[in-house]
Amino acid sequence: MLEREVAKRVFAQEYRESNLTFKESDDQYSPLYLLTPTGAKCNRVFITGTLTEKEDIGATAEHWRARVADPTGVFTIYAGQYQPEAAQMLSAIELPQFVAVVGKTNTYDTGEGIITSIRPESIQVIDAETRDRWILETAKHTLERIATLGSDDPDAIKAREHYSPDLERYKQMVLQALKSIGKGQVPEEETEEDKAEKVGFEVMDLSKA
Amino acid sequence: MVKDIAEELKSRFSEMGLDVPLEDIKSKLDELINKFRVPVDEAKRSVVSQYLKESNIPRSKFYGEDASLVKVGDISSEGRWVSLKAKVVQLWPSESDSIAQAGLIGDETGAIKFVNWAKSARPLVEEGKSYIFKNVVTDSWQGRFQVNFNKNTDIQEIEEDIEVGSSVEDVTGAIVDIQSGSGLIKRCESCNRVLIKGSCGEHGKVEGKYDLRVKAVIDDGKIVRDAILNREITEKLTGITLDMAKKMAEEALDPSKVIDTITEQLMGSYFNVKGPRVGRYILVETMEKVAPISDEEIQGTIAMAEGL
Ligand SMILES: [Zn+2]
Numbered sequence: 339m340l341e342r343e344v345a346k347r348v349f350a351q352e353y354r355e356s357n358l359t360f361k362e363s364d365d366q367y368s369p370l371y372l373l374t375p376t377g378a379k380c381n382r383v384f385i386t387g388t389l390t391e392k393e394d395i396g397a398t399a400e401h402w403r404a405r406v407a408d409p410t411g412v413f414t415i416y417a418g419q420y421q422p423e424a425a426q427m428l429s430a431i432e433l434p435q436f437v438a439v440v441g442k443t444n445t446y447d448t449g450e451g452i453i454t455s456i457r458p459e460s461i462q463v464i465d466a467e468t469r470d471r472w473i474l475e476t477a478k479h480t481l482e483r484i485a486t487l488g489s490d491d492p493d494a495i496k497a498r499e500h501y502s503p504d505l506e507r508y509k510q511m512v513l514q515a516l517k518s519i520g521k522g523q524v525p526e527e528e529t530e531e532d533k534a535e536k537v538g539f540e541v542m543d544l545s546k547a
Numbered sequence: 548m549v550k551d552i553a554e555e556l557k558s559r560f561s562e563m564g565l566d567v568p569l570e571d572i573k574s575k576l577d578e579l580i581n582k583f584r585v586p587v588d589e590a591k592r593s594v595v596s597q598y599l600k601e602s603n604i605p606r607s608k609f610y611g612e613d614a615s616l617v618k619v620g621d622i623s624s625e626g627r628w629v630s631l632k633a634k635v636v637q638l639w640p641s642e643s644d645s646i647a648q649a650g651l652i653g654d655e656t657g658a659i660k661f662v663n664w665a666k667s668a669r670p671l672v673e674e675g676k677s678y679i680f681k682n683v684v685t686d687s688w689q690g691r692f693q694v695n696f697n698k699n700t701d702i703q704e705i706e707e708d709i710e711v712g713s714s715v716e717d718v719t720g721a722i723v724d725i726q727s728g729s730g731l732i733k734r735c736e737s738c739n740r741v742l743i744k745g746s747c748g749e750h751g752k753v754e755g756k757y758d759l760r761v762k763a764v765i766d767d768g769k770i771v772r773d774a775i776l777n778r779e780i781t782e783k784l785t786g787i788t789l790d791m792a793k794k795m796a797e798e799a800l801d802p803s804k805v806i807d808t809i810t811e812q813l814m815g816s817y818f819n820v821k822g823p824r825v826g827r828y829i830l831v832e833t834m835e836k837v838a839p840i841s842d843e844e845i846q847g848t849i850a851m852a853e854g855l
């Protein structure tokens with residue numbers, strides 16, 4: 339039996355800037371990986387963020403496109419007939435809301451560049467605490483990759499050769515994410531009325547944008 | 548002389564339920580003693596071990612003693628006869644007709660899988676009770692050791708409550724999948740197998756009794772494990788008791804209502820699970836939601852980033 343792929347932790351900015359895909363064998367069932375600039379070899383990812391937009395772009399059947407924002411950028415999510423649970427979730431969900439997405443990496447070559455997205459296996463509404471824990475965890479994993487990018491690990495070598503990444507930029511990305519959840523950023527506990535008001539307000543705001 | 552020894556052996560064999568023709572024993576002994584000039588004791592030993600091997604009887608049993616008592620953590624090779632003093636940590640739903648019972652037994656040095664084959668017809672054991680398991684055989688399966696019961700295995704319950712230790716795995720990660728077969732399930736009353744479409748693999752269509760369990764996938768971004776939550780852990784973690792689950796399924800006219808509710812609670816959130824590990828499975832003994840991150844953790848990681 340094939341080992342289940344670990345879900346990698348990557349920030350949206352780094353995910354968006356990834357454009358190297360490869361397989362490790364010619365076997366048609368061999369998983370496709372997306373290698374990120376700091377050397378995360380992703381087939382499955384676990385991401386969290388704010389669901390900021392959703393749209394059914396399907397011509398005949400339902401096909402949802404959604405945007406999930408973390409402190410560094412935005413992930414694009416596509417859920418069609420092969421992701422029925424995620425598609426159903428997207429059709430029912432209200433936004434904005436914190437969500438966790440488990441999914442497979444997906445890329446599309448426009449001819450002028452690679453566009454990355456995620457094919458979700460599941461989408462779940464989560465609380466702010468879970469979102470914060472994910473940011474901290476993703477920050478740590480990214481820092482670990484930055485620290486070992488000079489090593490002779492095959493993924494590190496591949497990432498170095500393909501991207502020649504500006505590590506200072508990714509370090510700043512991590513700091514920006516961490517500072518967004520630092521002191522003073524944690525909201526007071528909200529009453530139900532507060533929540534309703536806030537959601538209403540933000541939805542209104544979005545409709546203006 | 549050969550005849551006397553042969554008769555002695557034949558009667559010992561028949562005490563053990565082995566019917567061996569006297570002539571066979573005689574000719575084997577005769578060959579060893581008279582042709583090869585092997586010492587008498589060695590010849591006897593050689594003949595005995597040939598027959599024991601053929602009929603899978605432990606040498607210790609023939610000589611009237613039990614296989615030596617070892618610790619779970621000392622098991623490091625297959626095909627050995629051993630005895631264990633251990634507690635039944637967990638029983639697993641049997642997924643094959645050839646297995647009467649399987650699960651995990653452990654002592655203070657760790658836990659190991661056991662298999663009670665249906666054909667050896669050993670008595671069933673109970674979760675949480677401690678026993679002396681005499682004369683089990685070590686084996687390995689997919690790179691892990693296990694012990695198999697056989698018809699010479701003797702199981703005696705003991706008063707002592709054995710403390711199970713140390714092969715416990717501790718993982719903190721996000722729940723990234725809740726697998727099918729989770730939630731409200733039905734088991735066969737006679738053999739505890741999980742029913743598939745109301746049917747037991749062994750006993751066919753049966754009424755069955757309800758049970759609650761979760762098979763969750765926990766992933767920390769580096770490793771991934773299947774966490775198996777039994778009814779007690781599931782009830783404690785989700786606040787949904789078996790009775791509530793039954794009611795929930797009845798009211799919704801849909802047993803999957805329970806798995807959906809559990810999925811909503813667990814998916815995408817961070818938990819710490821602890822329990823013995825068998826292969827890629829963790830048999831969860833404790834599971835807790837991870838506390839919110841502290842400002843110290845954030846500041847520590849900021850310092851780490853700035854130090855790079
Ligand atoms: Zn049955």
